[in-house]
Amino acid sequence: MKVKVGLVKCNTYDSEELDKALEKAMRLSGGIDVKGKSLLLKPNILQDTDPAKAISTHPEFVRSVIKFMKKEGAAEIHVGDSPGSHKPDFSGRKSGIRQVTEETGANWIDFTKGSTIIRTETGKRTKKFTVTSIIEKVDMVISLPKMKTHQFMLYTGAVKNLFGLIPGYTKSTYHIAYLTRNNFGEMLLDLLEAVKPAYSIMDAVIGMEGPGPGNGYPRPVKLILASPNAVALDTIASTIIGYDPKLIPTNYFALKRNLGLKLFSDISVEGLSVNDVKIDDFKLIKSRNSLSIIFDYLHLRVFERLQQKRKPKPYFIEEKCIKCGECIKICASNANWFEEGPNGKFVAVDYNKCIRCYCCHEVCPVDAIEIRK
Ligand code: SF4
Ligand code: SF4
Known part of the structure; x- marks a missing residue:
């Protein structure tokens, strides 16, 4: 039916x-x-x-x-x-x-x-x-x-x-x-x-x-x-x-x-x-390349880790950031933290730890995180 x-x-x-x-x-x-x-x-x-x-x-x-x-x-x-x-x-x-x-x-x-x-x-x-x-x-x-x-x-x-x-x-x-x-x-x-x-x-x-x-x-x-x-x-x-x-x-x-x-x-x-x-010009998120798809289907942890590194990264835009700390609280892999810089606090990130879940981007209230290669 x-x-x-x-x-x-x-x-x-x-x-x-x-x-x-x-x-x-x-x-x-x-x-x-x-x-x-x-x-x-x-x-x-x-x-x-x-x-x-x-x-x-x-x-x-x-x-x-x-x-x-x-x-x-x-x-x-x-x-x-x-x-x-x-x-x-x-x-x-x-x-x-x-x-x-x-x-x-x-x-x-x-x-x-x-x-x-x-x-x-x-x-x-x-x-x-x-x-x-x-x-x-x-x-x-x-x-x-x-x-x-x-x-x-x-x-x-x-x-x-x-x-x-x-x-x-x-x-x-x-x-x-x-x-x-x-x-x-x-x-x-x-x-x-x-x-x-x-x-x-x-x-x-x-x-x-x-x-x-x-x-x-x-x-x-x-x-x-x-x-x-x-x-x-x-x-x-x-x-x-x-x-x-x-x-x-x-x-x-x-x-x-x-x-x-x-x-x-x-x-x-x-x-x-x-x-x-149907909408022809809806702005979509770009899909994966074929290598990512193969890695995905293999379901192997080591490939998954390799795949993370190939994905676009979160970039923290200091000028927009209001230092609310939400991106740090939500990061399950502890990949980001506040650090002191010449202009005060900023969000630092360890891309080796980052799993590219983009939860930080989801929760940022002021659009201070960009996802790009
Ligand atoms: S993408 Fe995920 S793992 Fe990477 S910094 Fe943001 S919340 Fe943390
Ligand atoms: S969530 Fe956005 S505004 Fe808040 S600390 Fe992170 S980057 Fe800055």
């Missing part, structure tokens, strides 16, 4: 237009029975910051989803996320999502306030994950990703968004354990199997292009996508912005693992046609 993806036009975050478009995307993709159920809505709040930057799922999009789920009879709605640089004062207020939970009667959840272990017997890289404990109390998880490019994974959407269920800096340990894009992608699919999200609904009204996921540029895409299958949604979304969907490891390995899809042709797009909304 075909897996449905609802693909619907939505020009703005105006509530009337959003509500109608969301309802249509849900209906076209098959819908969800949430009557009497307890839900966890998982937006992408990579940085708790101004929604105009398009780093996080837009608060009005989250509001529209909450309204829809209530109308469909959901008993309880929880909303939360945990950025990689989850600070004690992370509140979700700058993103506007916390206020939306208060105004709609949903519960805001701080993912660092309790954790639990979830398992998947079919995991290829790992069979267990430490995630927020709210997951034990809800009937369904619904992923609410933002359509964005991603320096490390090329693209981030419904599957990658689940990584935020792992509280705060615990995420860094997964970067150390799964160094290459393919290994990391396989681990994300293990997480997908452990979480089993009931639905994914993507905010592609304004996406992010260029050096995402934290420092790219807002790009109006004017779409909403919805699907019960996160991989199907990601396949269509990554195609729309111009990727060959097989280049995105979570798409490619999901087919090999038969995660609800055997072939991309098993996806039925309902509503708009992909060809009609």
Whole structure:
């Protein structure tokens, strides 16, 4: 049977237009029975910051989803996320999502306030994950990703968004354990199997292009996508912005693992046609060279290390740096530190230790880190 993806036009975050478009995307993709159920809505709040930057799922999009789920009879709605640089004062207020939970009667959840272990017997890289404990109390998880490019994974959407269920800096340990894009992608699919999200609904009204996921540029895409299958949604979304969907490891390995899809042709797009909304000039992250791909498939640690050295490096731009230290806190391999220079403190980096995870780039609040050869 075909897996449905609802693909619907939505020009703005105006509530009337959003509500109608969301309802249509849900209906076209098959819908969800949430009557009497307890839900966890998982937006992408990579940085708790101004929604105009398009780093996080837009608060009005989250509001529209909450309204829809209530109308469909959901008993309880929880909303939360945990950025990689989850600070004690992370509140979700700058993103506007916390206020939306208060105004709609949903519960805001701080993912660092309790954790639990979830398992998947079919995991290829790992069979267990430490995630927020709210997951034990809800009937369904619904992923609410933002359509964005991603320096490390090329693209981030419904599957990658689940990584935020792992509280705060615990995420860094997964970067150390799964160094290459393919290994990391396989681990994300293990997480997908452990979480089993009931639905994914993507905010592609304004996406992010260029050096995402934290420092790219807002790009109006004017779409909403919805699907019960996160991989199907990601396949269509990554195609729309111009990727060959097989280049995105979570798409490619999901087919090999038969995660609800055997072939991309098993996806039925309902509503708009992909060809009609495809964007030719979306600024993408450059893909790997063929040697990197061979190294990736060999899964050998020694090759992985060699491959790290060939990848673009993070460069710390002293003039832009506000010395917040976030890049140092998040670096799982202790590859960077503050050093005293003639103009005061600056971020030094040991490229032999750097695993090119680009977490520092993701969390830098002022775009003071460039990724280049
Ligand atoms: S310096 Fe940046 S890219 Fe390198 S390992 Fe640390 S966080 Fe990752
Ligand atoms: S490079 Fe960015 S994250 Fe690192 S200390 Fe400077 S401003 Fe903060």
